[in-house]
Amino acid sequence: MTRERASAVAAWVSAAAGVALLAAAFLLELSGISARGELWTAAGAGGAFLLSLAILPAAGAHRFAVRARLLTAVGVSALIAVAALWQGSVKPDPSVLLLLIPVALLFATAGLALREASVEGRRSRLHQIRSRLDGAEAERRRWARELHDDTLQELAAAHVLLAAAAAAPDPAARSAGIADAREIVGRQIQSLRRLIAQMRPLALDALGLAAALEDLARHAHDRDGVEVEAEVEGLARLPAATETAVYRIVQEALTNALRHARAARIRIETGALGEGLRVVVRDDGAGPPPEGFTAGHGLRGMRERAELLGAALHVGPAALGGTQVTLDLPAQAM
Structure with a gap:
């Protein structure tokens, strides 16, 4: 305590x-x-x-x-x-x-x-x-940047390839252009699915927090090649607002571990804490800086979400190195 x-x-x-x-x-x-x-x-x-x-x-x-x-x-x-x-x-x-x-x-x-x-x-x-408006605006800017820099340019390239294929007299060149365009469209379908999942994971509404966290870990592994474990078995359904807040806190902690801590292994686990719930995200990355974490790295948003739940959030060094994020939810949040 x-x-x-x-x-x-x-x-x-x-x-x-x-x-x-x-x-x-x-x-x-x-x-x-x-x-x-x-x-x-x-x-x-x-x-x-x-x-x-x-x-x-x-x-x-x-x-x-x-x-x-x-x-x-x-x-x-x-x-x-x-x-x-x-x-x-x-x-x-x-x-x-x-x-x-x-x-x-x-x-x-x-x-x-x-x-x-x-x-x-x-x-x-x-x-x-x-804070919520600032966060929403930051998310919109990120989505706009990703759609512009990635999706829009790739689709423009597919458009050029299809136009060239339509004008090509050689059937082989036409087939190659169509194949390249299909590959680009396939990549962008996956990219849009990932972006939609980040905006609002379907598993969170349909199956609950446990399935959404497992899905989050699986996507992080597939996208970044980092070993991400999710030990969340037995986690019961929680109120929708609580599940959303916990998911966003874990998502931000996972993003920080991947982008800033350069972690190679991340573990997400949940467990009972009296009548409440403890959620832990632990990585083997660089660990907290000597001066501690500042308001950056999404930490302010994590703390605000925890405060709205009446939960306690602690971010500090893990026992075996790296960083550990611990979220303790009281029984009334469940």
Whole structure:
């Protein structure tokens, strides 16, 4: 378990303890049994919420909203504690009410945090939309370049060959020209099939993620001559959005291993991780650079897809050399 994940678990445990103590304080307030017990229970709830606030990881898609809720819970706990202190006084002292000032400040801070959470959420959604549009535009440019540089020029060459064959008086020359044109058209049919598979693999919709990953490994082997293994047996069907995101992450990891790491052997494997799923892409290539991977190599898109799934993505050196990409999907993504 990573330090960040351990901090998140500890923060949620502390928050859960705070909720339990706050509920007990509410019951004591309603029953009026023990003002002293209510005071200490509410103070304990506030302390638990503050501890959760202190150890909550700085990163996270909903960090602002979570902090705002924790601050609100601290304010409620403080309000109950002040009420218990007032009720427990032998002779109620009006100066106790001055404690409501920091309570009011806590609620004001929580309100500002909620506003910031709303702004951050809107900013995050805009960033995700922009990233998706940028990614789609980059894919369109790549397809246009491949169609122009490869398919269009080859078809133009086939057109020239067919025109020359039609004008050739010699039957042998005519047959040779037609044969050459057919070879070019056959190559471009395969190229277009590969491009269509990259745009949206048919196996992903028809047969699921396991078949699509096996097909991806087979195409990579046939195209690049690199040994690519896919150990994905027993992988059940997942929600369509999850399968698409996992497939694109694996596809990008495989592309990086082939283009940048100069790998000779790549392995794709899946396995259970509690009630979730772990997906690993491991290669024997050059490994991560000394300064680590930058936002290039498609890493930003991989991280954004993982974040949308609520999954953890780790890219680093493999145990026996090369690079390992590990995607841990939680149960709720399945």
